[in-house]
Structures are given as structure tokens and as C-alpha cells.
Amino acid sequence: MSGRLSAVATVFRRELATVVRTPGYGVLAVGLLVVLGGLLAAGGGGATGFVPAVVDLLFPTEVLVPLAGVVLGYRALLTDSASGELAVIRTYPVRIGEYVAGVVLARLAALGAAVGVPYAVVGVAVWLTAAPDTGIFATHAGVDSPLLYVRFLAFVLLLGGAYVSLAAAVSALAASRRSAIALGTLALVAGVLGGDLVLLRSLAAGASPSTVPASLALTPNGAFRGLVFEHVIGVAFAPEGGFVSTTRAVGSLVGWTLLGAVVAGTTLAYGGRVDAVVERVRGGIGE
Amino acid sequence: MRERPVASLSGVARTYGGVPVLDDVSLDIDPGVTAVIGPNGSGKSTLLGLLTGAVEPTTGTVEHPGATGPKPIGYLPQRVPFRDGFTARETLAFYARLVDDDPDAALDRVGLRDAGDRRVEALSGGMRRLLGIAQAVLGDPSLVVLDEPASGLDPGMRERAFHAAAECADGDTAVVVSSHALDLVDAHADRVVILRRGRVAAAGPLERLLDEHDASTVSELYRVVTGSSGAQTAVADSGAVGNTNGEGGNGDDSEPDVHVTGVSDR
Numbered sequence: 001m002s003g004r005l006s007a008v009a010t011v012f013r014r015e016l017a018t019v020v021r022t023p024g025y026g027v028l029a030v031g032l033l034v035v036l037g038g039l040l041a042a043g044g045g046g047a048t049g050f051v052p053a054v055v056d057l058l059f060p061t062e063v064l065v066p067l068a069g070v071v072l073g074y075r076a077l078l079t080d081s082a083s084g085e086l087a088v089i090r091t092y093p094v095r096i097g098e099y100v101a102g103v104v105l106a107r108l109a110a111l112g113a114a115v116g117v118p119y120a121v122v123g124v125a126v127w128l129t130a131a132p133d134t135g136i137f138a139t140h141a142g143v144d145s146p147l148l149y150v151r152f153l154a155f156v157l158l159l160g161g162a163y164v165s166l167a168a169a170v171s172a173l174a175a176s177r178r179s180a181i182a183l184g185t186l187a188l189v190a191g192v193l194g195g196d197l198v199l200l201r202s203l204a205a206g207a208s209p210s211t212v213p214a215s216l217a218l219t220p221n222g223a224f225r226g227l228v229f230e231h232v233i234g235v236a237f238a239p240e241g242g243f244v245s246t247t248r249a250v251g252s253l254v255g256w257t258l259l260g261a262v263v264a265g266t267t268l269a270y271g272g273r274v275d276a277v278v279e280r281v282r283g284g285i286g287e
Numbered sequence: 288m289r290e291r292p293v294a295s296l297s298g299v300a301r302t303y304g305g306v307p308v309l310d311d312v313s314l315d316i317d318p319g320v321t322a323v324i325g326p327n328g329s330g331k332s333t334l335l336g337l338l339t340g341a342v343e344p345t346t347g348t349v350e351h352p353g354a355t356g357p358k359p360i361g362y363l364p365q366r367v368p369f370r371d372g373f374t375a376r377e378t379l380a381f382y383a384r385l386v387d388d389d390p391d392a393a394l395d396r397v398g399l400r401d402a403g404d405r406r407v408e409a410l411s412g413g414m415r416r417l418l419g420i421a422q423a424v425l426g427d428p429s430l431v432v433l434d435e436p437a438s439g440l441d442p443g444m445r446e447r448a449f450h451a452a453a454e455c456a457d458g459d460t461a462v463v464v465s466s467h468a469l470d471l472v473d474a475h476a477d478r479v480v481i482l483r484r485g486r487v488a489a490a491g492p493l494e495r496l497l498d499e500h501d502a503s504t505v506s507e508l509y510r511v512v513t514g515s516s517g518a519q520t521a522v523a524d525s526g527a528v529g530n531t532n533g534e535g536g537n538g539d540d541s542e543p544d545v546h547v548t549g550v551s552d553r
Contacts, residue, residue, distance in 0.1 A: 010384045021372045085368035087341035088422065091360045092385040276343035279302045283345065 006095045011102025015076075015176075015259035019110040024115075028071060032064060046126045049144040053126045054152045054232050056146050065156055066191055068115050069163025070170075074184035074249050076107050077264055078171040083182075086268070099266040111160045120157055121147045145179040152232045158253040159224040160287075162193065165260030166220075195219025213244045220256050223249035291352040292317050293430045293461040294338055299347030301333050301410065308333045309485045310540045311348070316463060322458045322472040323465040324505070325482030326515055331465040332365050334482065339464060349429065353461075358386045358426035363419040365434040365465075369407045375418050376403035379425070386426030393421040397451045413444035420451050431455050433461045437471060448477050473505040481512045488512045 019025055039060050045052030066073075077100065080086040089099060091217055170187055174180035199215055199222070216222035226244025234243060292315035301309045309330040316338065318513040322333050336342030337349050339362040354360055369378050377389035395402045397417040402410060410418065416436055423431050433452050437445035447469055453475040466472055472479065479496055483490040487495055489512045493505070502508040509515075 007385060010381065015376075016380045017373065018370060070454065073371075078372070080368075083368040084341075084364040084366055085370065087336070088362055088368060089340070090360060090383075091339060091362045091428070092382060092426070093357045094385055113338060121293040162362075276301075276345050279305070279345045282305045283302055 003093065004095070005093050005096055007011045007098040008105070010014065011094065012106045013100050014035045016109060018079075018209065019072075019106060021043045025072065025110060028068060029114040029118055032068060033121055034116060035060070036118055036122045040122060040126070044274045045129075046122070047130060049130045050123070050126055050146060050149040050152075051144050051233060051235075053122070053130075054149065054228065055124075058154075058225070058233075060230055061156060061159075062225065063192055065115060066163040066188055068222070069160045069168040070113060070184045072107050072110055072114065073104075073164040073260075074168025074174075075177065075178045076103050076164075076171045078174050078180050081172070081268065096269040097265050099197045100133045100168070100172075100261055100268065104261050104264070107164050107168060108161050111164050112157060115160050116153065116157055119153050123153065133139030144156045145278065148235060148283055149234045151227060155224055156226075157173065158250070158257075160258070162220040162253050162256035163188075164262075166191070167258040168261070169260040169263035169267070172267040191220055195222045213242065214248065217249040217252045220253055223252040240249055289499070293351065293353035294463075295350045295352060296334075296337065297348045297350075299337060299344045299349060301330075301337065301342060302346050307485055309482075310338070310486055314480060314490060316461050317478070318353075318459055318461045319454065319477035320453050320462045320475050321461065321477035321480060322481065322505075323463060323480045324467070324469065324509060326336045326471060326487075326513060330485040330511075331482055332434055333431050334480075335362075335463060335465055336364075338430070339432050353459075354429040356427060356429060358428050359430060361423035361425065361428035361431040361495040364403045364414070365421040365438070367419040369415070369418065370423075371408040371532060372406065374404050374406055375410060375414075376400055378407055378418065379421060381524065382422050382425050384498040388425045389472060390425075390429075393425055396424065396454075398447065401450045411458055413440045413448065414443075416440065417515045420448060425453050427460075431460065433462065433464045435465050435467070436465055438469045445471060467511055479505065479508070481509065483513045485526050 003256055009180075036057065039055055040046035040053055043052075043056030045054075045056035054117065077086075080089065090096075123146070126149065136160075166187055171180055172182040174183050195218070196221075199212065202213070203209065204214065216226045223244065227249045228244065229243040230246060230249075295317040296312050296314045298308060299312045300307065312330075324335060327333055337344055340349070340444055341361050341362065341364070351359055369387055373381075376390055376394065379393050383390040383393065391400065391403070391493065394403050397420055399414060399417055399421065402414055407415065407418070416438075420433060420436055420443075423433060431452070436448045436452050440448060445494075449464070449466075449468070449471040450460055452464055456477070464472075464476070473493075477494050478491060479489070479493050480487060481496075489500070489508075491499075497503065497505075500508050500511045503509055
């Protein structure tokens with residue numbers, strides 16, 4: 001293994017061990033499973049099939065998964081920088097990019113377990129209990145299928161990954177746990193509601209409805225919703241989708257994930273220098 | 288011809304919130320043990336942070352011409368920062384993997400092999416510091432920077448911590464230690480840097496400074512140069528007083544206002 005990959009793997013292992021040893025994340029997974037089960041039981045979609053289950057879960061997912069992502073990421077990089085351990089790690093042959101990659105990848109793996117497993121369990125439960133035969137693997141539109149749920153699960157993880165990475169950026173920017181919570185909450189609200197509000201505002205201002213698919217894909221939640229309509233719900237009901245451009249929506253979710261990691265790395269790499277420059281300017285003004 | 292220093296600071300200053308913490312510091316760090324002493328708030332932790340790169344200078348330059356290898360610098364901050372939930376061996380194993388070193392050998396070096404399976408949060412303050420020293424010397428760095436390795440420790444543990452630090456210093460390795468334990472500085476330091484109110488009040492080989500200031504011990508030298516009592520700071524070092532936020536204070540305002548500015552080893 002090359003030195004760079006080895007450094008990323010070493011940081012990844014440590015971060016994953018930290019997550020595994022933090023009981024709160026197990027509670028998060030169990031809580032998510034309970035909430036998802038409750039939503040399905042209340043909505044009744046789970047008893048009918050995968051697509052009705054997805055319809056029941058879609059909008060709660062747009063809140064629950066970002067929330068889980070923020071919980072998993074909001075302290076990811078703050079812990080080491082606040083304790084002073086990052087200063088120690090930086091004396092080792094580990095670049096900031098490698099450190100951030102290791103931490104974020106570990107948190108994404110944790111997302112796979114804490115969010116992916118509850119959703120997978122729900123999917124298995126639907127498969128076992130839904131009244132119509134859901135054992136058919138769809139090869140064409142109009143048929144409910146486990147593959148549709150697998151697609152939904154993949155989109156859920158993409159959405160969660162974007163929020164984990166953005167929350168990691170928040171954790172790099174925050175100076176304390178309290179400010180990390182405040183910034184994380186702000187990012188969560190902006191992500192869940194902000195995109196839709198901006199879209200509505202632009203429509204009210206006279207924007208053409210034909211621009212909606214393109215605009216929808218720009219935000220993580222819009223991209224997720226568009227993908228679910230395009231490739232899960234829409235498959236069962238409409239041969240022609242057109243809810244969102246798949247490439248644009250997937251690119252948006254991956255882009256938000258990369259953006260979070262880049263912002264986190266840049267903040268950690270240059271934060272100290274920026275601080276020194278600010279002090280220099282302050283000194284110059286004071287003279 | 289003199290060999291190049293392990294590290295070199297030239298005209299370095301650092302402010303926090305516009306308040307100067309270090310000002311016009313120029314120093315060369317050579318192999319051997321260099322002790323940085325001074326009252327609380329005099330800039331010791333900031334100076335050590337600058338040496339390691341953990342703190343960016345507001346002005347001036349910090350260079351490491353003689354610090355080489357995959358891990359040129361080893362660092363133990365004032366507050367030992369290791370994560371809870373990991374054993375001492377796991378903690379060192381993480382760092383050792385980054386430099387292909389042996390965590391068990393590192394534990395042996397500081398006498399912590401028997402405590403290797405204890406979680407970091409279950410270690411005593413002294414053991415955590417020894418673990419921090421073991422971490423700092425992993426990878427055989429040319430410059431080892433230890434911020435108050437003896438702080439808050441009982442006499443036996445203080446000696447052990449300082450001894451472990453001093454053992455790292457050889458012909459190629461510089462160990463920089465900040466401390467209020469002036470008796471241990473007397474016993475182990477080759478060179479001393481005395482800070483007062485963010486400036487270098489005196490710096491150089493210990494014997495030379497003792498001669499120049501007509502002092503027989505580091506405590507006397509400290510008193511003469513800073514105008515304050517080393518005994519008082521030794522009490523502070525016992526753990527009753529902690530400089531929890533590194534530096535940034537204005538020092539002891541009761542001290543006489545005697546500044547010896549611009550004095551350095553160069």
C-alpha cells in the first residue's frame with residue numbers, strides 16, 4: 001500500500017474504532033429503525049409493497065437522513081482540533097487531505113451502518129410481509145420490485161453521505177461543540193427547507209416551471225427527491241419520468257459530498273494562516 | 288564551522304486578539320536539551336507551538352534546517368490530547384503505524400509496558416504524560432518539543448518524565464522542554480531560554496548564563512532575570528495552578544517592569 005493510502009487507512013481505522021465505541025451511534029441506528037417501522041405501520045404502505053413503502057418513507061427520510069448525517073458528522077473533525085491532537089497528528093507524515101479523507105470515509109462507513117442497516121431491515125420486512133407478491137424482480141415499468149427499494153436505499157445513502165460531509169465541514173469550521181451544534185442545525189434547516197423555499201420563491205418571481213427539474217437537482221434534498229421520483233416511484237406509475245436529470249442529480253449529491261470534504265480540508269489546512277493574517281492586519285490597523 | 292541548527296526562529300512575533308504574546312524572538316535550537324522557562328503567560332507554550340508549526344507566527348519566520356526524516360518533529364502539547372476509549376497501546380499503535388515504528392518498544396522506553404492495556408482515561412496524569420512523551424519520540428524525530436512534561440506530577444514521576452525526555456537528546460536530536468520545575472532544568476538542560484512578557488530575556492548555554500548572571504542554580508538565574516521567584520512557580524507547577532489555554536495572559540503584573548528585549552542566542 002502506498003504511503004498516502006496507508007495514512008488514509010490508518011486514520012480511517014482509528015475513526016471507525018471511535019465510532020464503533022460510541023454507544024450513541026448504536027442508539028441512533030436503533031432509534032431510526034423504530035421510527036421507520038412506526039412510519040410504515042402508521043402509513044400502511046409497507047403492507048402493500050415496496051413502492052408504497054417508499055412513498056410513506058420519502059418525506060420523513062428527507063428529514064431523518066440529513067439529521068442522522070449531521071449527528072454523525074458535526075464533531076468528526078472538531079474532536080481532534082479542539083483537544084489539540086490534530087496538532088500532534090500534523091507532526092506525522094499525514095497530509096490534511098489524507099486526514100480528512102480518512103475521517104470522512106469512516107463517518108460515511110458509519111452512515112452505511114447506522115442508516116443503511118435500518119432501511120435494509122425495513123426493506124426485508126416489507127419483502128417478507130407485503131400482501132401482494134413482491135418477489136418479482138422488475139425488468140420493466142409498472143411492477144413493484146425489491147430492486148426499486150435497493151435503488152431507494154442507494155439514494156438514501158447518497159443523501160446521507162452529502163450531509164455527513166457537509167457536517168464534517170461544519171465541524172472543521174466550528175470552534176467548540178456548542179458552535180458545531182448551532183452550525184450543524186443551521187446547515188440541516190438550510191438543507192431540508194432552504195432549497196425548496198428558494199425554488200418556490202423563484203417560481204413566484206416568474207421563473208418558468210420548465211426550469212424546476214434542473215433547479216431541483218441543485219440541492220441535496222431536491223436531487224434525492226427527484227431521483228426517487230425518477231427511478232423508484234415513477235417507474236411504477238409513469239414510463240416517462242422527467243422529474244430530474246439523473247446525471248445532474250447524482251452529480252449534485254456527489255458534488256455536495258466532495259464540497260464538504262474540500263471545505264473541511266481547506267479550513268484545517270489554512271485556518272491557522274488566515275488567523276495569523278487577520279492578526280497581522282489587526283496589528284497594522286492598531287499601529 | 289558551526290553546523291546548522293535543528294530549528295531557527297527569526298524575528299518571530301505572535302498576537303492573539305491584537306494582544307502580543309511573543310515579540311521579536313530570534314533563537315537557534317541546537318541538539319541537546321533546551322529548557323524554556325518563564326512565568327505563567329510569558330509565551331512558553333506559544334513559542335513551542337511555533338517551533339512545531341501548530342501556531343503560525345504573526346510576523347517572522349520559523350525554519351527547521353536540521354530537522355529531517357519522515358517525522359522531523361515530535362510534539363507533546365501542554366494538555367495531553369489523546370482520545371478516550373483507546374488503550375495506551377492502541378493510542379501509540381495509531382501513531383506508530385504512521386511512521387512504521389513499534390508501539391511496544393515506545394511503551395518500554397517510558398516504562399509503560401505494564402499499562403499498555405489500560406484505557407487512556409484510566410491512566411494517571413503522570414502516565415498520560417509519559418504516554419505523550421512516548422508518542423512524541425516515535426519515528427525518531429530530530430526535534431522533540433515537550434510542553435511542560437513534568438506539570439502536575441509527583442516528584443518521582445517528574446524526574447521520570449524529564450529523564451525520558453532528556454534521554455532522547457543526542458548528537459543529532461534537539462529536545463525543547465518548557466517547565467516550571469527548575470531543579471529538573473538544572474539537572475538536565477544544556478541550554479536555557481528565559482522568557483518574560485513575551486520576549487527572550489536571556490538565552491544560551493546554561494553554564495554561560497549562570498556565569499554571566501553570577502548565579503549558582505537555575506532558580507537563582509530565573510530570579511535574577513525575571514525578577515520573580517522560581518519557588519513560587521514551582522508551587523504552580525504542582526498542579527494547583529494550570530495554564531489551561533496555553534499562553535495569552537499578560538504575565539504577573541506584580542513583577543517589576545524590567546524588559547530585556549531583543550536578547551537572543553544569536
